[in-house]
Amino acid sequence: MKDLYLVYKNLTRKKLRLFLTSFAIFIAFLIFGAVTALQGALNAGVEMSADNRLVVMNKINFTQPLPYAYVNKVGNVDGVDKVTHANWFGGYYQEPAQQVITLAVDSAHYFDVYSELAVDPAALAQWQANQSGALIGERLANLYGWKVGDRIPIASNIFSHGDGGHTWNLTIDGIFSGRESQTDTGYLVFHYQYFNETHTYGGDSVGWLILTTEDPSLNDAVAKAIDANFANSAAETETSTEKAFNKAFIEQIGNIGLIISSVVFTAFFIILVVVGNTMVLAIRERTGEIAVLKTLGFSSLRIFTMVLVESFLLAFVGGLLGLTAAYITVEVLSGVFANFLPNLVLDQDIVIQALGYMLLLGLVTGMIPAVRALRLNIVSGFSRD
Amino acid sequence: MRVLSQSLAVIVMNVRSLPSRLWMSLAMVIASAVVVAILLAFLAMAKGFEATLEGAGSEDVAFFLRAGSGAELNSNLSQEQVNILANAPGIVAEQGKPIVSAELYVIVDGVKKSSQTEANIPLRGLNANGIALRKGFELVDGRMFRPGTDELIVGQGVLNEFDGFELGQTVRFGQNAWKVVGVFSTGGNVFESELWADIKVLQSLYNRGSTYQSLRAKLAPDASLETIETFIANDPRLNQDVQTESSYFAEQGKNLQYMAIFGRVISAVMALGALAGALNTMYTSVAERAREIATLRAIGFSHVSAFVGTLVEALVLSTIGGILGCVAAFVLFDGLNVSTLGSSFTQVVFRFQLTPDLFLQGVIMALIIGFISGFFPAWRAARVPVVTAFQSGR
Numbered sequence: 011m012k013d014l015y016l017v018y019k020n021l022t023r024k025k026l027r028l029f030l031t032s033f034a035i036f037i038a039f040l041i042f043g044a045v046t047a048l049q050g051a052l053n054a055g056v057e058m059s060a061d062n063r064l065v066v067m068n069k070i071n072f073t074q075p076l077p078y079a080y081v082n083k084v085g086n087v088d089g090v091d092k093v094t095h096a097n098w099f100g101g102y103y104q105e106p107a108q109q110v111i112t113l114a115v116d117s118a119h120y121f122d123v124y125s126e127l128a129v130d131p132a133a134l135a136q137w138q139a140n141q142s143g144a145l146i147g148e149r150l151a152n153l154y155g156w157k158v159g160d161r162i163p164i165a166s167n168i169f170s171h172g173d174g175g176h177t178w179n180l181t182i183d184g185i186f187s188g189r190e191s192q193t194d195t196g197y198l199v200f201h202y203q204y205f206n207e208t209h210t211y212g213g214d215s216v217g218w219l220i221l222t223t224e225d226p227s228l229n230d231a232v233a234k235a236i237d238a239n240f241a242n243s244a245a246e247t248e249t250s251t252e253k254a255f256n257k258a259f260i261e262q263i264g265n266i267g268l269i270i271s272s273v274v275f276t277a278f279f280i281i282l283v284v285v286g287n288t289m290v291l292a293i294r295e296r297t298g299e300i301a302v303l304k305t306l307g308f309s310s311l312r313i314f315t316m317v318l319v320e321s322f323l324l325a326f327v328g329g330l331l332g333l334t335a336a337y338i339t340v341e342v343l344s345g346v347f348a349n350f351l352p353n354l355v356l357d358q359d360i361v362i363q364a365l366g367y368m369l370l371l372g373l374v375t376g377m378i379p380a381v382r383a384l385r386l387n388i389v390s391g392f393s394r395d
Numbered sequence: 396m397r398v399l400s401q402s403l404a405v406i407v408m409n410v411r412s413l414p415s416r417l418w419m420s421l422a423m424v425i426a427s428a429v430v431v432a433i434l435l436a437f438l439a440m441a442k443g444f445e446a447t448l449e450g451a452g453s454e455d456v457a458f459f460l461r462a463g464s465g466a467e468l469n470s471n472l473s474q475e476q477v478n479i480l481a482n483a484p485g486i487v488a489e490q491g492k493p494i495v496s497a498e499l500y501v502i503v504d505g506v507k508k509s510s511q512t513e514a515n516i517p518l519r520g521l522n523a524n525g526i527a528l529r530k531g532f533e534l535v536d537g538r539m540f541r542p543g544t545d546e547l548i549v550g551q552g553v554l555n556e557f558d559g560f561e562l563g564q565t566v567r568f569g570q571n572a573w574k575v576v577g578v579f580s581t582g583g584n585v586f587e588s589e590l591w592a593d594i595k596v597l598q599s600l601y602n603r604g605s606t607y608q609s610l611r612a613k614l615a616p617d618a619s620l621e622t623i624e625t626f627i628a629n630d631p632r633l634n635q636d637v638q639t640e641s642s643y644f645a646e647q648g649k650n651l652q653y654m655a656i657f658g659r660v661i662s663a664v665m666a667l668g669a670l671a672g673a674l675n676t677m678y679t680s681v682a683e684r685a686r687e688i689a690t691l692r693a694i695g696f697s698h699v700s701a702f703v704g705t706l707v708e709a710l711v712l713s714t715i716g717g718i719l720g721c722v723a724a725f726v727l728f729d730g731l732n733v734s735t736l737g738s739s740f741t742q743v744v745f746r747f748q749l750t751p752d753l754f755l756q757g758v759i760m761a762l763i764i765g766f767i768s769g770f771f772p773a774w775r776a777a778r779v780p781v782v783t784a785f786q787s788g789r
Contacts, residue, residue: 024682030675037668041661070569071502071515073468073740074601106465168469176463211471246569261512262736269733270658273436277665280429284672287422288679295683 013312017320020296027292028324031285035328035371036335038281039364043336044343045274046363047356052267054353055256058192061226062091063123064233065255066219069246073098075215076245078206081116084219087235089228093221094119097202100168103154110150111197112164113217114205123220126189133158133184141204143183147195151185158182164198169209178208192353220252282367286375289321293379300383301391314384321376322369329368333361398699405696405704410711419680420712426673427716427764428723430666431757435724437658438756439747443733444655447745448648451584452641456528457486457623459610459635466647467500467609468740474605476633481610483626485618494613496525499597499606502741503568503590505557507734514734516553517741518568518590520597528611529581537562537577542593545600548577552587552744556734560590571600585644588734588744611640647737654735666760673768677709681772688776689784702777709769710762717761721754 021028066084068074075097085093094116101112117138121129129145137143144164146156156162165177180200188195206213223232233249240247250258303313337356344354413420452458459480464470472480474497481493488494499520504513522542526532540546549560559566564575573592581587598605620637627633681688688701729749737743 027675027678030671030678034668034671034675037664037671041665041668045661068569069504071504073502073515074569100469106463165463167464167466242570244570258512258514261507261510262514262742269436269440269731270654270661273433274661274665277429277433277669280425281665281668281672284422284426284429284669284676287418288672288675291418291679291683295679 013316014319017316017323020316020320021323024292027288031288031292031324032328032331034281034285035325036332038278038285039329039332039368040335040339041274042278042367043333043356043360043364044339045271046360047336047340047354049267049271050357050360051354052260052263054192055194056253056260058126058190058194058353059251059253059256060126060222061251061253062223062229063252064221064223064229064236064249065252066221066236066247066249067255068218069237069248072218074245075217076219076247078214078216080240080245080247081216081219083239084221084236087232087239089223089225089232089235091222091224092119092122093219094123095202095216095219096120096199097205097215097217098168099164099200099205100166101164101198102167103162103164106165106167110154110164112166113197113199114202115199117201117203120199121186123222126193127186127195128189129184129186137183140181140183141201142178142180144180144198144200145184145186146182146198148185148187149194149196150198151182153196156182158184164200166209169205169211172208172210178205192355194353282371286371289324289375290378293317293320294382297382297386297391300386301388304386304388304391310384310386314380317380317383318372318376321379322372325368325372325375329364329371333364398697401696401700402703405691405700406707409704409708413708413712416680416683419676419683422676423673423680423709423712423768424716424719426669426676427713427761428720430662430669430764431717431720431761432724432727433662433665434760435721435749435753435757436728436747437655437662438753439724439728439749440658441652441655442748442750442753443745444648444652446583446748447585447588447743448644449641450531450582451586452639452644453528453530454639454641455614455616456640457612457614457618457620457637458640458643459612459637460608460643462634462636464636466740467498468502470608472497472607472610472635474607476635477607477610479630479633480627480635481612483612484622485615487613487615494524494528496521496528496611497594497607498525498609498611499594499601499603500608501597501601505553505742506559507742508556508558509734511558514557515736515741516557516590517588518547518592518597520592520594522594525594525611526591528613529586531580531582531584532586533580533582535578535580537575540576540591540593543596544593545571545573545596546576547573547590547592548579549575550587550589550591550744551578551580552732552734553590554578555732556588556742556744583746585647585737585743588737588742610635614639666764670764670767673709673713673764674771677705677768677772678775681705681776685776685779685784689779689781692781698777702773705773705776706766706769709773710765713761713765713768714758717758717764720761721757724757725749725754 068076081093081095084090097114099112099114101110102108103110121127121134137145160182161179163177163179170176171178186195223229229251236249237247300313340354340356347354460470461472477497481495486493501518502515503518505516507514540548554560560575562575562578566573623637627635692701728747731747732744734742734744
């Protein structure tokens with residue numbers, strides 16, 4: 011207990027220095043937590059993809075449509091379990107800036123293929139029977155405060171409604187949620203058939219197909235079979251696993267993310283080095299005092315422990331505060347950016363990583379002066395002053 | 396005069412003794428270098444965005460999209476609408492023909508060199524007017540595509556960032572093969588991230604009939620957008636939004652600007668952390684020399700000289716750091732080509748640019764760091780009573 015009191019006194023003897031050191035560590039970990047969470051959010055789609063799910067796109071690019079007839083043709087390929095399809099609607103609510111991710115989907119099978127989405131069977135049945143109905147994700151429902159039974163106007167920045175205008179009035183029949191917390195539920199689905207009959211631009215084409223294979227080991231064979239089937243046709247396909255597709259999409263955002271995070275991480279480490287340097291020197295200043303402690307009969311090991319505890323405390327006080335601030339920042343930002351980055355969370359992995367770095371910081375900055383104190387010869391300790 | 400010569404003496408003494416306080420000095424230099432390097436990295440990125448998007452549009456080109464579509468990808472115009480709009484008031488005509496370019500914009504896949512993954516590239520169909528409307532257009536290699544053929548010209552940015560678009564190559568998008576016959580530059584702006592081909596060929600290969608996605612028109616110097624808006628509002632066959640091309644790109648640039656803002660926030664916060672580190676270093680360094688400073692004052696050196704000596708020491712260290720930071724940023728980032736997803740859902744290639752004014756900002760930043768981290772410790776060094784300084788030992 012007495013030792014802890016001594017450590018406390020040592021830490022607080024120069025309040026300004028304590029503050030500055032903790033503050034620098036605080037900032038370093040704040041940035042570390044926030045940027046790592048951001049990176050995690052960008053990669054979340056990749057980690058959440060199902061193993062046996064494939065996506066079929068137009069080979070030219072995923073913004074080019076595929077003929078509706080492909081749905082059945084793909085369904086007949088060996089090894090395909092279930093197949094469904096979706097169209098990008100370009101939806102927004104009230105004004106273009108309020109994007110509502112809206113997909114026109116095949117109501118019969120969409121929720122079979124996306125088995126991680128949970129929806130009440132009664133609501134699903136009601137939606138399937140209601141041509142102008144929609145199902146919305148939990149997160150989207152919370153965002154706009156929409157409830158079952160609400161009639162909402164969703165406008166499209168791509169399509170025109172056959173009755174004029176760009177707005178479709180949809181009734182919410184149910185709300186779907188994710189079986190896992192990271193599953194994205196920030197979007198709305200409505201009937202492809204209704205969409206196809208009411209929009210004026212082209213028709214009978216689908217945006218992309220999503221299918222599950224009977225077993226993940228069949229993925230490659232199925233993908234090749236599908237692409238071979240449509241080779242040399244007007245709309246050639248490119249089939250890839252959901253994971254590969256999501257990954258490629260993130261790559262589109264590109265090396266800029268990598269550059270930002272590598273700059274930030276370099277800075278993180280350098281700040282720690284600068285701070286560590288002062289921490290080491292601050293303890294070295296006290297060489298004379300350590301010699302006094304030794305004269306008074308403190309064992310070398312005891313002093314060694316005290317010095318280490320001091321630097322660990324310093325590292326963890328600043329670090330944990332920084333991590334807490336990062337957590338709060340991420341929570342706030344995830345509300346603001348719910349539309350772009352649905353998976354912005356500071357999760358366990360980041361906390362563990364950060365704790366590891368705090369431990370390392372405490373160890374490295376404490377070890378040098380602690381070992382010095384351990385070996386210190388009393389006479390030379392006094393003569394240094 | 397005495398204050399000056401004393402200060403000078405202290406400065407010389409402090410600066411010459413820097414190497415003996417190697418770790419402290421180094422820590423200060425590094426802290427300052429990091430702040431400057433991060434600041435410059437983000438400024439260079441913002442500069443690149445600016446050159447790419449804000450340099451793209453012209454003030455004297457009217458840009459028409461279907462109302463509410465927001466971006467070319469979502470828009471569409473019929474041949475009839477194009478014909479009507481071409482005769483809108485305020486559009487320049489040459490020999491009776493209005494200077495307009497109706498364009499088509501489709502997205503194709505290219506393989507990014509950096510990651511070897513597929514990414515979206517815009518393939519634009521346009522006519523000779525369209526090319527003439529792009530300021531700064533220049534063929535840097537090869538020749539122009541011939542109308543009516545499956546030839547295309549490739550932007551410098553695409554050539555740099557993507558595989559397989561070298562002059563003379565044949566590229567395939569789905570069933571269609573195109574021959575690369577030229578490389579063009581538009582002075583580093585967003586058009587360099589595109590592929591250009593003949594509009595009629597593109598319409599037929601992509602089954603677009605006679606529809607377009609956007610229309611550009613040369614505005615007469617005295618033309619006003621309001622007149623054109625009224626013209627559109629009065630014709631039931633039209634449903635277009637009109638704006639100048641430059642305001643369209645300024646809007647498109649907003650997405651990328653968010654990234655630059657994000658960078659600024661991060662670098663500001665990081666700078667605070669590094670500043671705390673630098674301040675701490677200076678305090679510790681001054682505290683170590685408390686007795687030395689007290690001695691100087693005891694033998695007749697003034698407050699001012701003790702103050703100035705410490706402050707200049709901090710400024711020298713932070714300036715060295717700042718210069719190192721500038722050099723590091725220049726070596727690592729200048730001319731770095733990167734591409735990212737722009738708001739039209741396609742890759743925008745841009746280049747980090749470190750211009751002299753940015754270096755100036757970097758050095759100013761370094762001086763600010765030096766001033767803040769030197770001022771307070773110097774103040775303390777000059778103010779502590781000599782007796783106290785001796786008593787406290789260090």
